[in-house]
Amino acid sequence: MATDPVVEFAPAKINLTLHVTGRRADGYHLLDSLVVFAGVGDQVSLRRSDMLDLTITGPRAAALQADDDNLVQRAARVMGGGVEITLDKVLPVSSGIGGGSADAAATLRAIARLTGQALPDAGEVLRLGADVPACLAGRPLRMTGVGEGLQPLAALPDVWLVLVNPGVSVSTPEVFRVMDARANPAMPDPLPPFPTFAALVGFLRTQRNDLEAPALRLAPVIGEVLASLATTPGCQLARMSGSGATCFGLFSTATEAAEAARLLRRAQPGWWIAEAPVQK
Structure with a gap:
């Protein structure tokens, strides 16, 4: 049990691979994905209250509504409510990097720390959203x-x-709707070890994001993003994350990533661009 307020980081979720391997009878798609988390994200702050209340601040606040269907509020209700929450929204909304799911997961962790409650069971967490357990x-x-x-x-x-x-x-849902194939090969099992950056990149080059092609049809600008990333010095792999439109480039050093981000910001000042380490 913690003292008010409790602050929890909600890192961006990155799908280094995303293989769509099938579809269940209920319409849910089966996935096989290598997931990592970035050192950039939103932040959830909360304190005890007589009622559940959510305030959204930050550079991306205007893109979200603090209504009952907000994932943060839904997560808080699973834990019993009784908290006043401030969500500092940094990550773009509906962008393929799990922002809402990360916020929900951070809310669960924060309430558990604040109240001493146990986290919900796996089924309840999954019902909040497919990405929430990973987050x-x-x-x-x-x-x-x-x-x-x-x-x-x-x-x-x-x-x-x-x-x-x-x-x-x-x-x-629209990206999944326009997919050509929904039963694609999974990643190898077991996965190989990744002792070095080169080993990881070498493996990732043999894998895919099966949602990239359909997302490109819906938002052709994704192709421009991928091309811009791929041609920055030091970028070893450029790929879309999730269902898009956020894309990522992989770099072996912080210096290379910072320089690539600087060049991209100068060329595309209207794009959201962030450099960050993969969290371990």
């Missing part, structure tokens, strides 16, 4: 099924990300 774990992992299969990775080398969003929201 609650908050560490590099392999995510399978509809989000319920979580296999932590043994180790990752140092990796730096440059994240780029062109200011376009992409509808996840």
Whole structure:
């Protein structure tokens, strides 16, 4: 049990790979994804209150409504409410980096710390959203099924990300709707070890994001983002995360990532661009 207020970081979730391997009878898609979390994200602050209340601040606040359907409020209700929450919104909304799910997971962790309550069971967490269990774990992992299969990775080398969003929201259901194939190969099992940055990048080059092609059809600017990232000095891989439109570039050093981000900001001042390490 913690003293008010409690502050919890909600890091961006990055799908280094995203294989769509099938579809259940109920319409949910089966996934196989290598997931990591970036050192950039939103922040949830909360204190005890007689009622549940949510205030949204930050550079992306205007894109969200503090209504009953907000994932932060839904997560708080699972924990019994009774908190006053401030969400500092930094990450773009509907952008393929799990912002809402990360915020919900941070809310669960923060209320557990504040009140001493146990976290909800796995089923309740999954009902909040397919990405919420992975975001609650908050560490590099392999995510399978509809989000319920979580296999932590043994180790990752140092990796730096440059994240780029062109200011376009992409509808996840619409991306799935325009997919050509929904039963694609999974990643190898077991996954190989990744002792070095080169080993990780070499593996990722043999894998995919199956949502990238359909997202490109809906938002062609994603192709411009990928091309811009791929041509920055030091970028070893450029790929879309999730259902888009945020894309990432992989870099071996903080210096390379910072310089790439600087060049991209100068060329595209209207894009959201952030450099950050992969959290271990």
